[in-house]
Amino acid sequence: MLTNNIHSALPHMTLHENMPLAPLCTLGVGGEAEIFAAPSSIEDMHILFSAVMKEGVPVYVLGGGSNVLFPDGLIRGVVISTQNLNSIEWRTPITADIDAGFKLSGIMKALRERGLGGFEFAAGIPGTLGGAIAGNAGTGGHGVCECAEYVCTIEPDGTIRNWNENEIAYSYRKCSLSDGKRIIVSARMTFRTAQPKDKDVLESYLLRRGTQPHGLRNAGCTFKNPEGNSAGKLLDECGCKGLRVGDAVVSDLHANFILNMGHATSSDILELIRQCYQRVYDSTGIKLEPEIKILGPCPCI
Ligand SMILES: Cc1cc2nc3c(=O)[nH]c(=O)nc-3n(C[C@H](O)[C@H](O)[C@H](O)COP(=O)(O)OP(=O)(O)OC[C@H]3O[C@@H](n4cnc5c(N)ncnc54)[C@H](O)[C@@H]3O)c2cc1C
Numbered sequence: 001m002l003t004n005n006i007h008s009a010l011p012h013m014t015l016h017e018n019m020p021l022a023p024l025c026t027l028g029v030g031g032e033a034e035i036f037a038a039p040s041s042i043e044d045m046h047i048l049f050s051a052v053m054k055e056g057v058p059v060y061v062l063g064g065g066s067n068v069l070f071p072d073g074l075i076r077g078v079v080i081s082t083q084n085l086n087s088i089e090w091r092t093p094i095t096a097d098i099d100a101g102f103k104l105s106g107i108m109k110a111l112r113e114r115g116l117g118g119f120e121f122a123a124g125i126p127g128t129l130g131g132a133i134a135g136n137a138g139t140g141g142h143g144v145c146e147c148a149e150y151v152c153t154i155e156p157d158g159t160i161r162n163w164n165e166n167e168i169a170y171s172y173r174k175c176s177l178s179d180g181k182r183i184i185v186s187a188r189m190t191f192r193t194a195q196p197k198d199k200d201v202l203e204s205y206l207l208r209r210g211t212q213p214h215g216l217r218n219a220g221c222t223f224k225n226p227e228g229n230s231a232g233k234l235l236d237e238c239g240c241k242g243l244r245v246g247d248a249v250v251s252d253l254h255a256n257f258i259l260n261m262g263h264a265t266s267s268d269i270l271e272l273i274r275q276c277y278q279r280v281y282d283s284t285g286i287k288l289e290p291e292i293k294i295l296g297p298c299p300c301i
Contacts, residue, residue: 002055002078003035009051010044013037021070021079024062026126027258028217029266030070033060033079040084042099042152042160042185049183050158052078060295061183063131064103067219071296072266082130085185090114095149095190100130100183104137104144107189117194119147120202124209126220133187134178135293136170139205145170149188156181173224173291213251217260222273223288231288232256238279245272274299 003015019036022028039045052059058077062068082101088110089097098107104122107129111119121142125132129144133151136143150164169176177184223231235241235255243250246268251257258272273290277300280288290300 002052002057005055006035006037006048006051009047010039013039013044013048018074019079021062021065021075024081025065025068025070025219026217027069027219027264027269028260029072029264029269031073031075031266033075033077035078036081037078038081038084042085042154045080045082045085045183045185046154046158046160048080049154052080053156053158061130061134063101063134064127066125066127067131067135067137067291067293069219069266069269069292069294075295080183082128082183082185085130091188094192095188097186097188098129099186100128100133102129103127104129104132111191111194115194116191117198118192120198120205123202123205129187129189130184133175133184135173135291136175137173139208143170143172145175147189147191149190151177151187152185153177153182154185160185211254213253213257213259216251218251218257219292221256221291222258222276223256224291226286226288229286231291234280234284234286234288235276238276238283240276240279243272243275245269245275248272250276270294270299 085099085101132144247264248268
């Protein structure tokens with residue numbers, strides 16, 4: 001029924017039923033989306049989202065999949081991917097309108113080519129601009145939202161809205177536009193002319209990456225740093241490194257990274273998250289908050 005309604009609104013759009021999501025996220029786990037669609041224009045995204053909202057079925061927006069944990073089994077509703085929204089248009093020498101599905105690595109490359117800077121903190125962060133704005137991704141006290149002049153969203157009532165920088169509240173790994181109800185479709189991003197010190201700053205961010213696991217499936221930091229503390233340090237002190245459930249393992253290099261060593265399931269990872277959370281809570285009383293976006297019941301209370 002839903003596919004029929006979407007088809008009549010968007011006859012040219014391919015809808016995938018029972019689409020496996022594991023290949024679409026960096027952890028490589030999770031079940032199938034009942035319906036999956038990846039519109040190739042903001043107009044199509046708008047029509048699709050409006051049709052789906054009218055039906056009242058669950059919707060989940062997927063960017064690069066580098067910060068999500070999908071449950072095993074069938075995921076009811078529609079997973080909408082931004083993977084085909086990936087254009088960048090320069091408006092001024094330092095300002096560009098960038099689609100939500102454009103990769104952060106692509107932005108870094110474009111800035112290098114144009115002799116621009118001010119985005120070094122995003123070096124090495126996988127995923128898309130939309131996902132990065134939704135979670136205010138960043139490092140070293142900086143986040144992607146600080147470069148956004150305005151953000152364009154499709155609202156749950158079907159309207160398209162531009163939020164200017166004064167209307168967007170953001171802090172560490174948080175953005176007011178990310179309440180799971182709207183889709184970020186593009187943003188106007190402002191950078192600055194590169195400065196000689198940028199190279200060293202970039203180098204220092206890339207050096208930090210050396211303390212994180214390479215070449216193994218993961219979704220970045222499992223937990224957010226609690227105020228004034230480091231989640232990785234707390235997890236390490238509580239003996240979490242090397243903890244294992246099935247093929248899900250806490251990295252020996254950095255305790256805040258959970259790795260899929262081959263055939264981990266989402267349930268394995270959720271159980272490992274629960275065990276890590278519990279260990280830290282039992283020995284420190286601190287309730288860690290997951291940084292990974294868990295679709296479905298969260299094991300941390
Ligand atoms: C090796 C590795 C290193 C990492 N290092 C860092 C780091 O240093 N700093 C950091 O902050 N993160 C880091 N991450 C986590 C992740 O890369 C970032 O959070 C990234 O910004 C997520 O973007 P994404 O496109 O992959 O989003 P996804 O994983 O696809 O989605 C993440 C969340 O954003 C929502 N979302 C995605 N796109 C949209 C949209 N267009 N509109 C509305 N909601 C949307 C999703 O529904 C979901 O809730 C790392 C991950 C990995 C695997």
